[in-house]
Amino acid sequence: MPLALIFVPLLAAAVAWVIPSDRHRPLLLPAVAVVHLALTLFALAGMEKVAYGVWLQLDPLGGVTLGIVSTLFLICALYAPGYLEVRIDRPNRIVCAGMLVFLSMTSLLILSQHLGLMWVAMEATTLATAPLIYFNRTAHSLEATWKYLMIGSVGIAVALLGSLFLAYSAYLGVGESSLLFPTLLENAANFSRPWLRAGFVLLLVGYGTKMGLAPMHTWKPDAYGEAPGLVGALLAGGLTNCAFLALLRVYRIVDAGGEGVFARELLILFGLTSMAVAAVFVIRQRDLKRMLAYSSVEHMGILVIGTGIGGAGLYGAILHSLNNGLTKGVLFLAAANIHRAYKSKHLDEVSGAIARLPISGSLFLAGFFAVTGSPPFGPFVSEFTILNAAFSLGHWKVATAFLVLLGIIFIGMGGTVLAAVQGTPSDEAKATPFRDTLRTTGPIVLSMALVLLLGLWIPAPLRSLLERAAASFGGHP
């Protein structure tokens, strides 16, 4: 089972590479996505048995992330054929193969129970996604790819050093030690504290770079801004959540090693910094996709703040990774449709999106309300859970700053989004051939429906999975 989750998309990537037709190739994506989601649901139903040796195992936390990635991938894969048909002028071999390799490597990352193997998978996801950012073959997309590749590679190198520090801390503490997470967790109390601390700082910086926490977020606006919306959705909703999973796994060891207080303070510090940076850059942001990138920086901040608060905050953070992932799917895909219709993603050209694209424009607006934490959508519930935890656990200053920053970001993003969706579209925009179709809006509607559902009602099996995931870290709902 674990091998199927990894190798089905990997083989499909090879198949995608040899299919000669740009028209037929994208149809492979939804087929693989359906199989992957079926495998995922099957794996989640009988989680105890999902193991391949000691190296690959599905734990509740991994189960949540696997569910997010697989669902989001399905939404993107359903969207891809319609989108790539519009962009038939561009070869899509690299995009299709890269997306499938990405799915394979994220599955490997989620399943891997070894500190080193997890790192290898994380690096592989960076490499698989870098060529996707260069889809448009413009000077700007080249610049974005270069920054993503270099900053991502250096970040991930820092995470490798952090992993080695953690391993050395284990080596000093208990001698020859395996780097499997269960063993590390068991022995953590005896680890060498200075190396453990230093290792956590490096791992936070390293995996934080992949998440896009400020101040290591500088690649993010460029990459999300220049990549096709399809790729932006996968990065903002999938890859960042995998990096968050990696960070949670090492946080758990550091916490068990007795450095939890130190780690939580750092997490809250990075989280608030990220929200503050997002608040500054989201105001008067005139580029829709760059605005979404800063929103992603904000939500990564929210995730680590929830983790840093602990208890119910941790449950809120894990729930929020699900809500944020699906909402980013809505926003990036709707932004991609707007981009196609206006041939621009900039407020200079974009206005009246609801008049020009009634469905995509409305979804973009609904997605904005969802992502800024308005009821009745999913992110409201998770953000409220985190805020509530912050107040009830006595983090008054953090909770106040959290609320103020959420307010600023709501107003800042609101200005940009309303300017884009209201008003009347220009004549040039009306003249472009792109129209809302079932293929390019259906997947977004599906994603939006899930975001709404999660705000109103969390099904019992999902709730139980989230609770088990949080409980494995000492968190609770």
Add this chain to the structure above:
Amino acid sequence: MTQSADLILVLIILSNFVILGSRELRVCIRTAAVQGALLSVLPLLVHREPGSRAILMALGAAVVKGLVVPGFLFQAIRHVKIRHEVEPYVGFVPSLFLCAVGSGLALLFAGSLPLAPEHAGSLLVPASLATMLSGFLVLTTRRKAITQVVGYLMLENGIFIFGLLLIEAMPFLVEAGVLLDLFAGIFIMGIVLNHIQSEFSSLDTHYLSDLKD
């Protein structure tokens, strides 16, 4: 055994200075290749009882870091006209000075770290820190995209040296994965370098600073 390892580590530290001080891109890449080749001998010297694993690791490192990766980089500059670093953000002499200070501090700092007794006297940790530091210096102060890749390579080399402390704890599969990722990473960077060269007819990164808020 430890003495020969320390000799190699000293040579690696010296190669950092050569890379930081040279204007010629070819010299930079060639020296990085020499550094990779030097590194690859270390697993054989550091391992307590070098067996097939240490030999495989040494071979893998020699092929990837000493041959293939520098090969990609030479490939990437074959059409480049200006083959030397122009006006780095920090000049050659100041960066050599910084490297010297950094290496000295690395030596002092490593002495104060809580190390296992078997690693206490060795130059592994200071050489690793010094190489990582030099790599960061190259990455952040040079303007050519290709030199930045060399900096990244040095950073990875420094981490590789640190990893030798754990040579018995890290499974071979993971070591191989790390090398494979480095190989794939530099391969993709090489392709992107080619695109940068054909898009801007230059490898200067100031062309790559148009996106901002």
